[in-house]
Amino acid sequence: MVWPIAAVVLCWLAPGWNWWFPAGPSGTGAAMSPLGERIDDLFYMILIITTVTFVGTQIGLGYVLFTGARRSDQPEDAEGEKAWFSHGSHNLEVVWSIVPAAVLLFIALYQMEVWAEYRVQDAFPKQVIRTGPLAEVTARQFEWRIRYPGVDAEGNPLELKPDPQPTDLYTVNDLRLPSSQPVMIWLRSEDVQHSFFLPELRVKQDAVPGLVIPVWFEAIKSTEYSMLCAELCGWGHYKMKSRLVATPEDEWRVWLQELQVEQNYDGVSDESNDE
């Protein structure tokens, strides 16, 4: 019984110690995105179901072992204590087929809405469908290359085109996007399979060579988040640790304008004359 008890105690304590979910900018393991909170609720629901199942089956196992040992001790008053075999019991087979199937079906149906919002483009928030992607993130061995649209004369971001444009702007390992609103990126891979992972936002999506995968998320706080590769993609896999910086939208626009000035600077002319 040591292991079941240890498992239950650990299940109980792990969330408080941030073993279950990583401690993000909030200092706790709390999800930093609205959809992430709902994903966490699903995790906890499944954790409770598996804990109850695990403890229940261990208690059942303990009970069977205990009563079996007691009966074999006293073979002389075996009357009425005849060994009972469950093997071939139709009723038991039906019960332990239907109950797990019902539990799995319940989980499958219960998570469908969150899954759809996360992965199915038609169910994405209307805002990201309207505004389109704000950046393209391309994974490669071993870094994240990020492409943003340039800004027009008024300082508004242009539309991000599927193919690189002369007006595009670039960063490496530094993804910057507006906070407190759903934003979308295009995810690609240049070489092998990588996995775009924002642990605090509960976003994890494979980057697959040849595919352009739209990914959306919403950072509820303006701060810096971890951006990792969650797929062992080669010797330098660890070097893909980078960051997502979420800022209010006006600050993000100013940053994009500054990036444009910086990247268009020819290194000769007086920078102040260009503006």
Ligand SMILES: [Cu+2]
């Ligand atoms: Cu990688």
